[in-house]
Amino acid sequence: MVDDLVDSPLARHGFTGRCVRGKRVLGQTHVAMGDDLAELSVWAENCYSPDPLYRKTKLICTMGPSCWDVDTLVKMIDQGLNVARFSFSHGDFETHSRALRNLKDALRERPNKDVSIMLDTKGPEIRSGFFAAGGKVELEAGQDLILTTDYSFKGDAHKIACTYEKLPQSVKPGSIILMADGTVNLEVVECYEDSVKTRVLNHAIIGERKNMNLPGVRVDLPCIGEKEANDILNWGLPNGIDFISASFVQHGDDIRELREMLGSRGRNVQIISKIESTEGLRNFDDILEASDAIMIARGDLGMEMPPEKVFLAQRMMTARCNLAGKPVITATQMLESMIENPRPTRAEVSDVANAVLDGSDGVMLSGESA
Numbered sequence: 001m002v003d004d005l006v007d008s009p010l011a012r013h014g015f016t017g018r019c020v021r022g023k024r025v026l027g028q029t030h031v032a033m034g035d036d037l038a039e040l041s042v043w044a045e046n047c048y049s050p051d052p053l054y055r056k057t058k059l060i061c062t063m064g065p066s067c068w069d070v071d072t073l074v075k076m077i078d079q080g081l082n083v084a085r086f087s088f089s090h091g092d093f094e095t096h097s098r099a100l101r102n103l104k105d106a107l108r109e110r111p112n113k114d115v116s117i118m119l120d121t122k123g124p125e126i127r128s129g130f131f132a133a134g135g136k137v138e139l140e141a142g143q144d145l146i147l148t149t150d151y152s153f154k155g156d157a158h159k160i161a162c163t164y165e166k167l168p169q170s171v172k173p174g175s176i177i178l179m180a181d182g183t184v185n186l187e188v189v190e191c192y193e194d195s196v197k198t199r200v201l202n203h204a205i206i207g208e209r210k211n212m213n214l215p216g217v218r219v220d221l222p223c224i225g226e227k228e229a230n231d232i233l234n235w236g237l238p239n240g241i242d243f244i245s246a247s248f249v250q251h252g253d254d255i256r257e258l259r260e261m262l263g264s265r266g267r268n269v270q271i272i273s274k275i276e277s278t279e280g281l282r283n284f285d286d287i288l289e290a291s292d293a294i295m296i297a298r299g300d301l302g303m304e305m306p307p308e309k310v311f312l313a314q315r316m317m318t319a320r321c322n323l324a325g326k327p328v329i330t331a332t333q334m335l336e337s338m339i340e341n342p343r344p345t346r347a348e349v350s351d352v353a354n355a356v357l358d359g360s361d362g363v364m365l366s367g368e369s370a
Contacts, residue, residue, distance in 0.1 A: 058082040058362035060118065060329060064090075064370025068099040073106035076369070077113050085118045085245070085364065088231045100239060116242040118272070119235070121228040123247025124221030126212040128179060129161025130154055136207045139200045145186060147177070148195040162212060168196050170217050178303055180210040213303040218279050223247070223254035229261060237265050245295055249273040252286035272329065276300035281313055284320065294321050295364070299332035315358055322359040330355040331364035338368050 060083040061067070061076060073081075084103055086096050100117070107115060128147075131137055132154035139145065139157060146159040149168065153161040164170070168191045171177065177186040177198060184206055186198035223246060224232075232244060244266075246258060255271055262269060270292040273280075277300065280287060288294060296317050302310045314330065321328035334352055335344045352363055 055080065057356050057360065058329075060085050060331075060362050060364040061369040062087055062120075062364070062366045063096075063099045063103070064367075067369050068102050070102050070105045070109075073103055074109050077106060077110050077115060081115055083116045083118050083243070083362070085120050086241075087120045087366075087370070088228075088235075089120070089122045089247075093235050096235065097239070117240065118243040118245050119232060119241045120245040120274075121224070121231065121247045123223060123228065123274075124219060124225065125248075126162060126164040126167075126214070126219065126221075128155075128206075128208065128210045128212060129163070130208045131160075132156055134208070136205050138205050139184060139203065141200055141203045143200050144189070145198050145200050146195050147186075147198060150194060164212070164219070164221070166220050167214075168192060168194065170220065171196060171214060175217065176215055178213040178215065180204070180206045182213070182303055184210075213300065215304045216278055218250065219248075219277075221248075223249055224258050224261065232262070232266075237262075237269070241269060243270050243272055243293075245272045245274055247274050247297075248276050248280070248300070249287055249291075250277060250279040251283050252290035255287065255290035274331075275313075275317060276304070278304045281305075281317075284317060288320060288324055288326060291326070293327040293329065293361075295329040295331055297331050302332075314355070318355075318359045321361075327361040328359065329362040329364055330360040332366060334363050334365060335368045 059080050061081055062085045064087075067073065067076060084100075086099065088096070103115065103117075107113060129151055133156070137155075137157040137160075144158070147162050147167060148155075148159060149162065149165045151161045151163055153159070155161055171188045171191065173188050173190060175188040177188065177196075178184065179186065184204045185201040187201055188196055189199050190197040228246075236244065244258070244262075246255065249255060255273055258271060259266075272293040272295050273287050273291040274295045274297045275281060275284065275287070276297040281301075294317060296314050298310055298314065301313060305313065318328050318330070333348075334355075335348050337345050337348060355363060
């Protein structure tokens with residue numbers, strides 16, 4: 001049984017939000033549920049066929065130095081590129097405009113193809129500061145480390161600045177702070193007016209301007225700040241983007257405010273909410289109602305919760321999007337090993353396949369394509 005498809009505002013871009021009615025079974029799973037040997041034999045033969053099965057799942061690829069020349073983009077289009085993602089966490093207007101021009105040149109060579117444009121916002125983030133001596137510092141397990149909200153302070157191995165002014169009011173003794181994608185684990189010992197005393201839980205060597213995560217803490221930063229508004233209004237809308245992928249959405253009101261900002265100029269732009277925090281998970285139903293689609297951003301989400309629980313959150317969000325008839329995209333580390341290697345691992349292939357079988361309408365590549 002193939003489940004019914006529900007009309008979606010993203011349908012013109014090929015996204016069809018799937019609605020679960022009973023047990024969801026795609027054509028790809030018939031091989032596991034074959035009624036007789038003849039049916040199983042047909043599907044087994046497909047395993048060796050050079051012709052791929054018809055693909056409904058969309059491919060989103062991040063634009064970057066590895067792929068934004070015209071020849072490479074033509075090859076990507078031939079291989080099934082559906083959406084080009086422009087990440088405004090990196091690069092400037094000139095860089096992204098050059099990549100967009102190359103994409104349009106590539107599409108002129110493939111006039112029967114269509115590729116949609118996604119602007120991915122930088123979003124709110126917390127970063128560590130600079131060091132007095134530059135370079136890197138070494139942190140020892142068990143030592144004390146002060147985090148100050150005075151970002152002008154040039155730090156060392158005992159005191160480091162951070163960009164989040166409300167850090168002392170947001171955490172409490174016992175809270176965990178993660179730095180540099182989780183390579184540094186800190187436990188809050190004491191909070192002061194403009195700083196936090198922490199204990200380093202593991203040995204690490206870190207550089208300047210590293211990202212910081214506060215698992216389980218609501219970060220009081222706007223989803224759409226001054227930079228995000230500038231990127232959308234002065235680059236995105238003039239260049240005719242199809243999607244805005246809003247980073248670190250925590251409440252449905254974040255999306256409602258974004259729609260209000262877009263106004264009539266952006267009435268045709270579809271908004272994809274990226275779920276990257278436990279706060280976003282808690283408010284998922286409200287966010288889903290306000291959004292056109294959902295992106296499951298497993299990287300930062302995996303920093304906010306135990307990694308072994310990320311798959312539960314992924315399946316929950318996928319199922320709820322299917323029930324609501326809204327598209328859902330699975331992202332982060334889909335084919336991470338292919339940044340360096342020509343072939344993916346078997347675990348990565350299974351991850352992609354299971355995301356699709358669970359109900360993902362799209363899968364996204366980040367560093368793999370950029």
